[in-house]
Structures are given as structure tokens and as C-alpha cells.
Amino acid sequence: MTASTDxxxxxxxxxxxxxxESLGRALKRDGxxxxxxxxxxxxxxxxxxxxxxxxLTDLKMPGLDGLDFLxxxxxxxxxxxxxxxxxxxxxxxxxxxxxxxxSDVLExxxxxxxxxxxxxxxxxxxxxxxxxxRTERSANVPREMAVGQGRxxxxxxxxxxxxxMVARVAPVNSTALLLGESGTxxxxxxxxxxxxxPRRDGPLVxxxxxxxxxxxxxxxxxxxxxxxxxxxxxxxxxxxxxxxGGTIFLDEVGEIPLQVQVKLLRVLQEGEFERVGGTExxxxxxxxxxxxxxxxxxxxxxxxFREDLYWRLNVIAIRVPPLRERPEDVxxxxxxxxxxxxxxxxxxxxxxxxxxxxxxxxxxxWPGNVRELENAIERAVVLARGEVVRVxxxxxxxxxxxxxxxxxxxxxIRFEVGQSLEILEREAIRRTLDLVGGNREAAASLLxxxxxxxxxxxxxxxxxxxHDDAAEAEAxxx
Numbered sequence: 427m428t429a430s431t432d433x434x435x436x437x438x439x440x441x442x443x444x445x446x447e448s449l450g451r452a453l454k455r456d457g458x459x460x461x462x463x464x465x466x467x468x469x470x471x472x473x474x475x476x477x478x479x480x481x482l483t484d485l486k487m488p489g490l491d492g493l494d495f496l497x498x499x500x501x502x503x504x505x506x507x508x509x510x511x512x513x514x515x516x517x518x519x520x521x522x523x524x525x526x527x528x529s530d531v532l533e534x535x536x537x538x539x540x541x542x543x544x545x546x547x548x549x550x551x552x553x554x555x556x557x558x559x560r561t562e563r564s565a566n567v568p569r570e571m572a573v574g575q576g577r578x579x580x581x582x583x584x585x586x587x588x589x590x591m592v593a594r595v596a597p598v599n600s601t602a603l604l605l606g607e608s609g610t611x612x613x614x615x616x617x618x619x620x621x622x623x624p625r626r627d628g629p630l631v632x633x634x635x636x637x638x639x640x641x642x643x644x645x646x647x648x649x650x651x652x653x654x655x656x657x658x659x660x661x662x663x664x665x666x667x668x669x670x671g672g673t674i675f676l677d678e679v680g681e682i683p684l685q686v687q688v689k690l691l692r693v694l695q696e697g698e699f700e701r702v703g704g705t706e707x708x709x710x711x712x713x714x715x716x717x718x719x720x721x722x723x724x725x726x727x728x729x730x731f732r733e734d735l736y737w738r739l740n741v742i743a744i745r746v747p748p749l750r751e752r753p754e755d756v757x758x759x760x761x762x763x764x765x766x767x768x769x770x771x772x773x774x775x776x777x778x779x780x781x782x783x784x785x786x787x788x789x790x791x792w793p794g795n796v797r798e799l800e801n802a803i804e805r806a807v808v809l810a811r812g813e814v815v816r817v818x819x820x821x822x823x824x825x826x827x828x829x830x831x832x833x834x835x836x837x838x839i840r841f842e843v844g845q846s847l848e849i850l851e852r853e854a855i856r857r858t859l860d861l862v863g864g865n866r867e868a869a870a871s872l873l874x875x876x877x878x879x880x881x882x883x884x885x886x887x888x889x890x891x892x893h894d895d896a897a898e899a900e901a902x903x904x
Contacts, residue, residue, distance in 0.1 A: 433459040434549065435476070439469040439483040439495060440511070449482070452538055453545075466490030470498045474758070478506055480548060482541070485512030496528065498761075507548045511536055550888075578614055579759050582752035588615070591744045596622030601694065603679075603739045604717035606746030609797030612717040615746055616675040625713055628672025631665045636678040644686050645702045654703025664701065666693060666710045673713045679739065680720035680731060687732045694738040714739070749792040749799065756788050756799070763800050764815075767807040777807050779815050786817060790827045852887055855880070 436458050440446040443464065450460040461476060463469035467490045469483070481499060485492040496508055513534035529548040532540060580586070595602055596619045604612040613632070620630045638646055641655065649664030665674060676682075682690065693699050698709045716739045725731035749756065760779065768777055779787070783806070792798055806819040817825060858869045870880040 433457055434479045435459040437461045437472060437478045437481045439463045441465055441487045466495030469495055473499055473503050481506060481508040483510060485510055509544050578618060579762055580752060580755040582754040584747040584752045585755055592618050595619060595742050599713055601714045601739055601741040603743045604746055605743055607748050607795055608719050609795035610746040610748055611796050612746050616715045619715055620673040625672050629669050630673045631669035632675045633665050634677050636681040640683040648699050649701040651701050651703040666712055669712045670710045673715060676716040678718055679716040680718040680722055680725060687735050691735045749795045753788060760787050760803060763803040767804040771807055775813055777810055777815050778813055782817050783815050786824060790824050855883055
């Protein structure tokens with residue numbers, strides 16, 4: 427049987443090639459889509475690059491063993507269930523495995539029918555999460571996109587909504603205006619739009635409008651003739667000429683002076699301009715992507731920005747959400763930035779974020795957004811004395827957030843009027859569990875319900891086994 431495009435996807439991790447391939451062939455015949463990896467490190471890379479519905483992993487492997495791999499998996503794909511396969515499974519190992527989110531443990535030598543039964547049990551238990559992942563794959567919604575030297579990473583609703591806009595805007599030639607706070611990654615969004623456009627083989631020219639004085643900015647954008655100003659010893663081509671046939675990205679467009687705005691408006695309307703000090707009219711075919719962290723409507727009201735230019739730029743607006751609105755993305759972003767920082771700083775040994783650090787990063791408000799997170803991770807990589815990054819390695823502001831609620835993020839659930847209470851309740855439970863790292867008791871306390879009630883709700887959502895009498899017995903509802 428051949429796996430369909432929306433088939434359940436299983437990642438098999440085993441250093442024994444024969445075992446890995448034979449199990450993969452059998453499960454592929456059952457209709458599953460199979461990914462396979464020979465060790466935990468390769469498996470983590472695959473989990474980052476691909477959505478998976480279930481992981482089957484061996485325990486004893488060279489390098490990153492099964493339990494270490496599962497610890498990393500909880501950061502990369504926190505909601506993906508796993509089955510551990512081992513010839514060395516002890517009670518202690520099983521306890522550790524359960525703490526790492528393992529749903530079942532199979533002892534070697536395994537029988538195919540036992541594997542099939544275990545897969546069926548686990549997928550039934552996690553059926554809602556599996557269904558959501560299949561829907562997203564069928565809709566071809568990007569969760570991670572490599573762009574130039576950077577990477578767009580996320581799984582939060584806010585991120586996916588933004589990427590849906592990017593996917594729809596990229597193929598057309600319309601001007602796009604990126605709205606968002608500093609450090610949210612607007613330049614990467616511009617890269618993604620250009621990469622997905624018919625102009626992808628043309629140039630992508632970027633201009634940091636806030637970094638240039640008024641006179642220099644005009645010459646930078648439109649070029650200048652020899653002798654146009656002191657120091658102009660030769661003709662100079664502007665960014666709009668250099669971007670012909672491609673895309674120009676005007677970062678912080680709200681900082682452009684009014685005098686230059688007039689000339690920019692003409693380019694957008696007519697596709698033509700003159701160089702500074704010149705009389706020759708030059709035509710250019712350029713797509714414009716602009717970005718700003720300012721309130722341009724307020725600037726228009728205060729006559730700091732031309733209204734006609736605002737409407738020319740604001741053909742399609744894309745809001746780039748701040749990091750505090752996409753807390754689900756912080757763990758995966760932190761892991762990606764950690765690996766990049768290790769490489770860029772020349773560290774020979776890998777770095778691992780301690781559980782305390784992961785919790786702190788997830789709960790911090792990040793006023794500086796992704797840029798602040800990137801700086802915090804790089805600082806931690808440099809200052810860490812060993813392989814494990816500790817809280818003391820983080821910037822002071824992040825450390826202080828432990829005892830200062832004003833520095834902690836506030837999770838927000840967005841909903842439409844008329845949305846069912848059942849959906850809102852499920853989202854509240856899911857987001858609260860994310861916030862407390864899956865701790866059921868802490869989640870029940872925050873939600874104001876008994877632990878037994880929480881377990882019942884999770885079973886109804888398909889996120890808990892059908893029978894968990896022990897948990898209910900330990901914490902009866904008041």
C-alpha cells in the first residue's frame with residue numbers, strides 16, 4: 427500500500443540499519459509515511475524539518491541515545507507521542523521514558539503485531555493532535571521556512587496566519603507593507619515574499635531608511651550625477667536602478683523625510699524618477715516591500731507622512747506579530763538560535779538548555795522580540811561554563827523576570843464572537859498546559875478546576891488514556 431499525501435507520518439530512529447529498514451517497509455505497507463534516522467542527532471534534524479505524528483525510537487544508540495533524543499524532541503515537537511523500543515528497559519528507564527513523554531515501551535525482540543497494536547493505541551490516545559497536524563499538512567501551511575541566512579520558524583496560530591498571508595501575497599506583484607515592532611523579523615518576511623515571487627531570480631535590494639541622513643537617502647534611493655553635491659565625483663546608480671526586475675525592501679519607511687516621500691510616490695505611481703542633479707528620466711520595474719514599526723496612520727494625521735504615499739504603500743498589509751503573542755514558538759526558536767550561536771561563536775562543544783532556562787525563556791515577555799531572544803541565547807552560549815546553559819548565563823532582565831510578573835508574558839487566546847465554548851475550553855487547557863510545561867497539577871490550579879476534572883477534559887480531548895483512576899483518586903474534586 428502506498429502512503430497518501432495526508433498519511434500518518436512516523437519517524438523511526440534506530441542505529442541498526444536492518445531493523446530500521448525492515449520495520450519501515452512493513453509500516454509503509456500499512457499505509458504510513460515513513461521517515462528514518464540512524465541516530466538521535468539526525469532524528470532531531472528531521473523532526474525540525476518535518477511534521478511527524480509519532481516517533482519510534484531505540485534506546486541504546488551511539489552519541490545521542492533514545493532518552494536524550496526524546497528530551498530534545500520535547501523542545502522541537504512538544505506534542506508528538508513516542509514509543510520506546512529497547513532490549514535494556516528497566517523500571518528506572520521506563521520511569522525516565524515516561525517523564526520524557528513516552529506513551530509506550532516495547533521490549534526487543536519486537537514482533538510486528540505488537541508494534542502495530544502499540545501504534546494504534548498511541549494514535550487513538552492522541553487522535554486530536556494527529557488530526558490537527560494532518561489538516562495542516564493537507565493545507566500545505568508552512569511551519570518552517572529557510573530564507574537566505576535566516577529561518578522563519580513557528581507553529582503558533584499568529585505565526586501560521588502571517589505565513590498564510592505571505593504565501594498568498596508572494597506570487598503577485600502588489601506592494602506589501604510589513605507592520606510590526608522592532609526585532610520581529612520583518613526583513614526575513616521580505617526575503618520570504620521575494621523568494622516566493624516570480625521575481626525570485628532578480629535582485630533583492632534592501633535599504634535601511636532610518637540609517638541615512640536626508641540628503642544621503644535621496645541619492646541612495648535614486649542615484650546621483652557627477653557634481654550633484656560635494657564629493658559626487660562620478661555618476662552613481664541608485665537602489666531603484668539596481669533593483670530593476672526584482673524587489674526593493676524599504677526598511678523603516680516611516681523615517682523617510684517628506685521631501686523624499688514625494689519622489690518615492692512618483693516611483694510607485696509612474697515607475698520613473700531622475701537621479702539627484704540629473705534631468706534624464708529613468709524608468710524602473712521594481713516591486714516594493716516596505717516595513718515600519720511606526721503608526722503610519724498617526725503620522726499621516728500629524729502630517730509627518732504623506733497620506734497619498736501611505737495608501738500607495740498599504741496595498742496589502744501584513745502584521746508581523748511580536749514574540750509575546752506566539753509563545754508556542756519560543757522553544758523551537760531558542761533551539762535553532764542555540765545551534766546557530768554555537769557555530770557562530772566557534773564553540774566546539776554543543777550546548778543544552780536546562781529545564782529551568784527553557785521555562786524562563788517561555789515565560790519571559792521579550793520586549794525586544796526575536797532579536798532580544800537571539801542576543802540572550804548568544805550571550806548564554808558564550809558565558810556557559812559547561813555543556814548545560816544555566817539561568818545565571820542569561821541576561822539580567824530575563825533572570826529578574828522569575829520574580830517580577832511585569833516582565834512575564836501574558837498568554838492571550840483570540841476568539842471570534844459566536845465561537846463554541848467547547849473550543850474555547852480546549853484552547854484554554856492546551857495553552858495553560860504549554861505554559862506550565864505539561865504539569866497537570868499546576869494547570870488545574872491555574873484553571874481553577876480539580877485535577878480529576880482536568881483529566882476528564884483531557885480524555886474527552888483525546889489527550890489522555892481512557893482510564894487514569896490513580897490520578898483521579900489522588901486528587902478528588904472538591
